[in-house]
Amino acid sequence: MEGIFRDIKGKKRVDYPLSKLSSFRVGGKGDMVVFPNDVDDLLLLRKIATENAITLTLIGFGSNLLIRDGGIRGLTVILRKGFxxxxxxxxxxxxxxxxxxxxxxxxxxxxxxxxxxxxxxxxxxxxxxxxxxxxxxxxxxxxxxxxxxxxxxxxxxxxxxxxxxxxxxxxxxxxxxxxxxxxxxxxxxxxxxxxxxxxxxxxxxxxxKGEYKGFNAGSIFKNPAGDFAGRLIEEAGLKGYRVGGAVVSGDHANFILNEGEATAKDILELISLIKDRVYKNSGLLLEEEIRIIGEE
Ligand SMILES: Cc1cc2nc3c(=O)[nH]c(=O)nc-3n(C[C@H](O)[C@H](O)[C@H](O)COP(=O)(O)OP(=O)(O)OC[C@H]3O[C@@H](n4cnc5c(N)ncnc54)[C@H](O)[C@@H]3O)c2cc1C
CATH class of the missing domain: 3.30.465.10 (Uridine Diphospho-n-acetylenolpyruvylglucosamine Reductase; domain 3)
Structure with missing residues (x-):
């Protein structure tokens, strides 16, 4: 696949660890990760992806993403430096x-x-x-x-x-x-x-409030109308609850922290456990605010 990207001026990386591109610091590898230099690079990337039927995934600072451990197939475009x-x-x-x-x-x-x-x-x-x-x-x-x-x-x-x-x-x-x-x-x-x-x-x-402590992706869940996801999670007794290296923040219950060694699977398991417990405790089904992408 590398050859088709030869005219791109920006940095290109094959099998690139996507954890480096996400504030959660989890995620498998990206088949082809490109950091376009400018709009011309981006236009060309779009054209290459369309002509070769390659999926194009876009990442900014990766501060609202949970990238699964299997990584991202096709092309991942990082819109930062040249823009x-x-x-x-x-x-x-x-x-x-x-x-x-x-x-x-x-x-x-x-x-x-x-x-x-x-x-x-x-x-x-x-x-x-x-x-x-x-x-x-x-x-x-x-x-x-x-x-x-x-x-x-x-x-x-x-x-x-x-x-x-x-x-x-x-x-x-x-x-x-x-x-x-x-x-x-x-x-x-x-x-x-x-x-x-x-x-x-x-x-x-x-x-x-401890928001910048540890690796996290901000609020995991949207606030339900008239309430706060953090309050519901705390009320369900989940502050400090852990799956592997992922833990519900003690400062802000709607944040999950990767303490360094968490996998996306740990975080996903914790998310599903939180949803279950909050539903049982309050009857409200929390909806993810973060975007979950990539292969299992
Ligand atoms: C500590 C912390 C605090 C936070 N606090 C808040 C908060 O108070 N309020 C809030 O709303 N969010 C908050 N967030 C979440 C996050 O910072 C925001 O959602 C932010 O806008 C995501 O920007 P990003 O560049 O990191 O996007 P990414 O996480 O890289 O991408 C998010 C989505 O946007 C898409 N995207 C990215 N760039 C583009 C583009 N150029 N064109 C089209 N689609 C694009 C991606 O494909 C993806 O679907 C917080 C996160 C952290 C870690």
Whole structure:
């Protein structure tokens, strides 16, 4: 398969350990993992995948993913390095899909632009945040997204208005297999000190809650309407519960920590046990927020 990727300029790796690309630090190997350098590389990757009927899997920072131990067949594309451009015009900030939310929020602050503070502690890329409609109780990416450039499944670049995409709770109805390449956010003028202060306190708040401890993928489950998954898991007596190297966080019961040696199988078993116990205890069936991909 390697030969068909010869014209790609970005880094290419065969049988690459995907655990390196996921914040959970689990997952088997990727048959072919490519880090495109730029949009031309990405267009070519899409074309190669279509012409050779190869499945294309997209990963940003891998902060919302559980990659199974059998890895990913076909092509895995990592949208990071070549997609970090930032361009500020007035109250709009346009950026590549591979930029980190924290970096983007800090850049917005430098221009006294407010509106992204809620996202400053979310360890994902802009593209991943749009695909997931990432957010907190203070806002979601859909609230500020004015436009995006998307590479569709036919290999065409489309310009789409934010208002033309339907979003839900941690969900965006993007065109099938669409890859967000770049996006524009509409922010508002604010006071630079206040913006920087709220970015700092957002990151501090998460650090104090232990969110950045150990290897994890953030909240495992969506909050059911009117309740919190973490509260339900704690009420079911599962804080600190363990399967192999995977443990329910003692700080935040909706987080599972890989203490270093966990496999995806350990985490999946723990997820299924949590769902069972919470259902028996509260009658509520939790739904995963993380995306589970790859082969068993
Ligand atoms: C400590 C911690 C705290 C977190 N807190 C929050 C929180 O408060 N709120 C919240 O919403 N999330 C939170 N998350 C989850 C995660 O950070 C977000 O979902 C983030 O937006 C995912 O971005 P990513 O680049 O890591 O995406 P990935 O995990 O790499 O991918 C997630 C999904 O998005 C798709 N995707 C990625 N990039 C693109 C693209 N360019 N175009 C199209 N699809 C794409 C992938 O194919 C995949 O299906 C947290 C995670 C951690 C580890």
């Amino acid at each position: 970090k451009n930032i361009d500020v015009v007035g109250e709009k900030i346009a950026a590549g899909a591979g930029i980190g939310l924290q970096e983007l929020a800090k850049e917005a602050a430098k221009h006294s632009l407010s509106g992204l503070e809620f996202a400053a502690g979310i360890p994902g890329t802009l593209g991943g945040a749009i695909a997931m409609n990432a957010g907190t109780d203070k806002g979601e990416i859909k609230d500020i997204l004015s436009r995006l450039t998307l590479l569709d499944e036919r290999g065409e670049l489309l310009e789409i208005k934010g208002s033309d995409i339907s979003f839900g709770y941690r969900r965006a109805n993007l065109p099938k297999d669409g890859i967000v390449v770049e996006a524009e956010l509409e922010l508002t003028k604010g006071n630079i000190e206040e913006i920087e202060r709220s970015i700092g306190s957002e990151i501090e708040r998460r650090r104090n």
